[in-house]
Amino acid sequence: MLRYWSRLPLAAKKYILYHCLITPLLFVWYIVPYLMLESGLSVAEAGVLLTVGSAASACLNFLVGKWLDRGCPNTIMAIISLVEGTSYLLYYLAFTTRSIIWLLIGVITERISFGLYPVYAVYEYEAYPEDIREKAYVYHNVLPLASQAITYPLIGYVLGVLWPTWKAMLTGLLVVALLSYFSILLPLRWLPRLSGARSLRKEEKRGGKIPPGFYPVAMALILLGLATAMAPPLILVNLFKEVLGGGLFEVSLYEAIAALTIVAFSLPLLKVRKEWGRYMVILGLGLACISDIILVCAKTLELALVSAFLASAGYAVMDPFFMDILFSRIPEDKKGTLLGGIAGVRRIIAIISPAIAGLLAEALFPAAPYLVSAVAIMASMLLVLYATR
Numbered sequence: 001m002l003r004y005w006s007r008l009p010l011a012a013k014k015y016i017l018y019h020c021l022i023t024p025l026l027f028v029w030y031i032v033p034y035l036m037l038e039s040g041l042s043v044a045e046a047g048v049l050l051t052v053g054s055a056a057s058a059c060l061n062f063l064v065g066k067w068l069d070r071g072c073p074n075t076i077m078a079i080i081s082l083v084e085g086t087s088y089l090l091y092y093l094a095f096t097t098r099s100i101i102w103l104l105i106g107v108i109t110e111r112i113s114f115g116l117y118p119v120y121a122v123y124e125y126e127a128y129p130e131d132i133r134e135k136a137y138v139y140h141n142v143l144p145l146a147s148q149a150i151t152y153p154l155i156g157y158v159l160g161v162l163w164p165t166w167k168a169m170l171t172g173l174l175v176v177a178l179l180s181y182f183s184i185l186l187p188l189r190w191l192p193r194l195s196g197a198r199s200l201r202k203e204e205k206r207g208g209k210i211p212p213g214f215y216p217v218a219m220a221l222i223l224l225g226l227a228t229a230m231a232p233p234l235i236l237v238n239l240f241k242e243v244l245g246g247g248l249f250e251v252s253l254y255e256a257i258a259a260l261t262i263v264a265f266s267l268p269l270l271k272v273r274k275e276w277g278r279y280m281v282i283l284g285l286g287l288a289c290i291s292d293i294i295l296v297c298a299k300t301l302e303l304a305l306v307s308a309f310l311a312s313a314g315y316a317v318m319d320p321f322f323m324d325i326l327f328s329r330i331p332e333d334k335k336g337t338l339l340g341g342i343a344g345v346r347r348i349i350a351i352i353s354p355a356i357a358g359l360l361a362e363a364l365f366p367a368a369p370y371l372v373s374a375v376a377i378m379a380s381m382l383l384v385l386y387a388t389r
Contacts, residue, residue: 004135011192012127012136018191019144022081022183024151028088028176030251031159031169033234034241035095036103038166043238043366047358049100050234053107054351057115073194076119077187083113085180092173095166114350118343125327126194133327134277137320142266149259156252164247216387217326218342220380225346227376229353230369231292239295239366244304253301254308261312266320277321278388284318285381287311292374296367325388 005013036046090106093099128136159169236254240246291311298304357369 004132005139007129007132008136008139009127009129011194012129014191015123015127016136016139016143018186019140020147021186023144023147024155025084025176025179025183026148027152027155027252027255028173029233030237030248030255031172031176032091033232033237034248034251035091035166035169036234037238037241039095039098042358042362043234044355044358044362046234047354047356047361049104050107050232050358051352051355053104054111054114054354056104057108057111058347058351073119073123074187074191076116077123077191078184080113080116080119081180081184081187083109083116085177085184087113088173088177088180092170092177095170095173115347121343123194130327134320134324137323138266141316141319142263145259145262149256149263152252152259153249153256156249160247160249160252164249169248214338216383218338220383220387221322221326221342222345222349223376223380223383226349226353227288227292227373227380229346229350230357230373230376232354232357234354235357235361235366235369238361240304242366243299244301246301250301254304257305258308258312261309262316265313265316277325278384280321281318281325281384281388282381284314284316284322285377285384287314287317289314289374289377289381292370292377295370296374298367322384325384 033046036049037043041049087106087110090102090109094102094106124136124140128140155172159172237251240250240254244250287310291307291309291314294303294310295307298307357372360368360372
């Protein structure tokens with residue numbers, strides 16, 4: 001395992017460890033939907049609220065994005081932590097006052113930070129060496145997910161078993177908010193600044209051709225974005241509450257199984273040659289599709305955990321090679337434009353998907369969004385086969 005780790009530059013190593021440190025904070029993505037449903041909102045109402053908040057934040061993201069367009073990625077990552085910490089405080093205010101207005105403001109604030117997430121791909125593009133980029137992504141998956149596998153069950157046990165109370169969950173929101181503010185220092189004081197990633201658009205040239213092979217791979221990535229967006233934490237939490245039985249602890253077990261599976265499957269991938277990337281992507285997507293179908297049919301926690309295993313095995317097998325296939329089809333002088341374009345389309349999908357997923361879960365059955373996800377994954381498989389033929 002250390003063979004390729006030693007070849008990574010310091011910026012890549014610190015960046016991966018940075019994600020290990022902030023990963024436990026992401027359990028809040030399950031705490032907030034759980035509190036929404038516990039407060040009396042239906043899954044459809046919560047989904048519409050998330051979509052309205054995302055749509056409102058998109059306008060603000062445009063203005064903020066213009067201002068940050070030429071900013072250093074480290075600064076933007078710090079701003080993400082600042083905005084997210086503020087959103088968690090707003091959620092705390094919303095749930096303590098039972099105010100839908102404050103809840104909406106919290107959603108809008110949090111979604112502003114989501115719009116800045118493409119900065120991570122920009123930093124990765126510069127930090128991970130091209131000749132071992134797929135190996136770097138294995139570490140990028142394994143180490144933060146090992147952190148998730150350890151910390152999520154602990155958090156879930158505290159909030160779901162020891163103190164499964166409204167007050168304890170609100171206290172958890174406050175703790176996450178404070179830790180988010182503390183994490184602002186990491187990209188500013190600890191992560192190396194990469195000069196090549198400072199101003200992507202300034203470096204880019206007008207004109208030039210985009211390789212035809214880029215379009216089907218980009219479309220496959222967009223469809224994978226749809227598959228993910230149709231099954232947000234809200235839908236998973238609702239599925240556990242309505243069908244599978246359980247609360248935050250059971251959700252944390254699901255996510256721990258998912259994380260451990262990726263860790264177990266990712267390490268052997270360090271020995272897989274890049275030439276096998278096409279087949280690994282197809283295998284991974286196939287496993288993810290089967291996972292969604294199982295979740296559609298699942299009625300017990302055990303089947304849900306099997307689904308988590310298959311989905312994560314698929315992701316572990318597919319992701320490093322998929323990103324390498326994508327990056328290998330992006331011209332150096334258009335990396336910012338094309339990555340930003342893909343992120344923009346995925347952003348639109350992410351805006352409308354919570355409402356659609358919530359309405360499907362309410363009108364049909366709780367796992368209905370996973371059926372849509374499976375179809376999107378199947379379509380992405382066909383596109384990858386076409387692009388790498």
